[in-house]
Amino acid sequence: MVDFQTPPIAFDFPPVEYENQLWKPTNPHIFSNAEVRRQTGSYRSASPALIADWYPQPDSLVIPELEEATHALQNFDVYSLLRLGSENPELGPMSSVLLRTESSSSSQIEQLTTTARQLALAEIDEGDRANARTVIGNVHAMEAALALAQRINVDSILAMHQNLLNQQIGMENEAGKFREELVWIGGTDTAGPRGARFVAPRHELIRDALKDLVAFISRTDLPAIIQAAIAHAQFETIHPFVDGNGRTGRALIHSILRHRRISQYTTAPISAGILRDTASYFKALEAFRAGDAAPIIHTFISASIFAANTGKDLVDSLAAQIDDSATKLVGLRSTSAAWKILPHLISQPVVNARYLKEQLGLGDAAIHRALSVLTERDVLVEKSGRSRNRIWQHDGVLKILDEYAKSLRRTAGTV
Known part of the structure; x- marks a missing residue:
């Protein structure tokens, strides 16, 4: 990642302006008189610059590694296609697991952690881990971002957010809705915005600011990674929502990259690259608001190169697991349901009969025969220990996904 002790050459950007506002506690009766006096007073809320027609100085676009990062993402996209083949049934599941990996990393930036098994259990409506359900919401937001990439507008951003918060317990009523209250970063929720590190714009400014942002995203005269970095920042x-701004904003990154045809088949784990050094990422956002976009651009360049390189390793490792499992099925008829289930274990390494019936349209008898075969041949392991509503998992795929997540946490702050 970028070393912010020696920042790169400045990339001038219109700085955020601020409005002076007055704050009074909304429920003063729950505080002491001294605390009410401390909370009451002026604060500054952001007023974001309009950027639809902004253009940098041409020489500032000459950035080392920008071309390398763009080509890395494009090559990873093509590599995934060639590695599996356009007609290979594993391509869809592989694309899904990469999207889920990206969603999980994006959630970890917000301190929402879960394991690959918990996430897979949540996908089949098993388990009761709230974080896993929340991350599933992020997966759905990413899916919406890609599905809506050809027409990015205010409504599509709302749709991303709705898919995100629909799965977050206690936030369902906020899903797909702009906030109508003040939000801030830093400080404490009970103390109001005075002393906060950043106070977001008044909610009355949100819709016009997003319309301006959408106009900026529709342009094609900027390098895609620079456009994605600036649009995200x-x-x-x-900060248009009560919650889920960071995760929606990172889903928007992939919508832009899909729209610009940088990533057409799979989702590179860019948030995994950001996760390695979240402190620098948040510092880059602060620098952007102060009028220098260089740190956030370099953060995205570094994260893109990391995503492409580690993404290839992840694709290879997961494909190797399925290849190994395929050797255990040698001798089965090609029409066997076990062969149909196998590629889906990449994206869904924990399964039950209900999930397989919904996804593959197989009958109950065929599914249970296939699960018996996959268990007998050591492809799957039955983990529930129940006589009904049983659960099977592919230990090898789960191990690879968890090791990838652990490797990001081990390197956090060291690169």
Whole structure:
């Protein structure tokens, strides 16, 4: 990641302006008189610059590694396609697991952690881990971001957010809705915005600011990674929602990259690259608001190169697991349901009969025969220990996904 002790050459950007506002506690009766006096007073809320027609100085676009990062993402996208083949049934599941890996990393930036098994259990409506359900919401937001990539507008951003918060317990009523209250970063929720590190714009400014951002995203005269980095930072500055701004903003990154045809088949784990050094990422957002976009651009460049390189390793490791499992099925008829289940174990390494019936359209008898075969041949392990509503998992795939997540946490702050 970028060393912010010696920042790169400045990339001038219109700085955020601020409005002076007056704050009074909304429920003063729950505080002491001294605390009410401390909370009452002026604060400054952001007023984001309009950027639809902004253009940098041409020489500032000459950035080392920018071309390398763009080509790395494009090559990873093609590599995934060639590694599995356009007609290979594993391509869809592989794309899904990469998207889920990206969603999980994005959630970890917000301190929402879960294991690959918990996430897979949540996908089949098993388990009761709230974080896993929340991360599933992030998966759905990413899916919406990609599905809506050809027409990025205010409504599609709302749809991303709705898919995100629909799965977050206690936040369902906020899903797909702009906030109508003040939000801030830093300080404490009970103390109001005075003393906060950043106070987001008044909610009355949100819709116009997002319309301006959408106009910026529709342009094609900027390098895609620069456009994605600036659009993401601008979105985080607008902070249009009560919760889920960071995760929606990182889903927007992939919508832009899909729209610009940088990533057409799979989702590179860019948030995994950001996760390695979240402190620098948040510092980069602060620098952006102060009028220098260089740190956030370099953060995205570094994260893109990391995503492409480690993404290839992840694809190879997961494909090797399925290849190994395939050798255990040698001798089975090609029409056997076990062969149909096998590629789906990449994206869904924990399964039950209900999930397989919904996904593959197989009958109960065929599914149970296939699960018996996969268990007997050591492809799957039955983990529930129940006589009904049983659960099977692919230990090898789960191990690879968890080791990838652990490797990001081990390197956090060291690169």
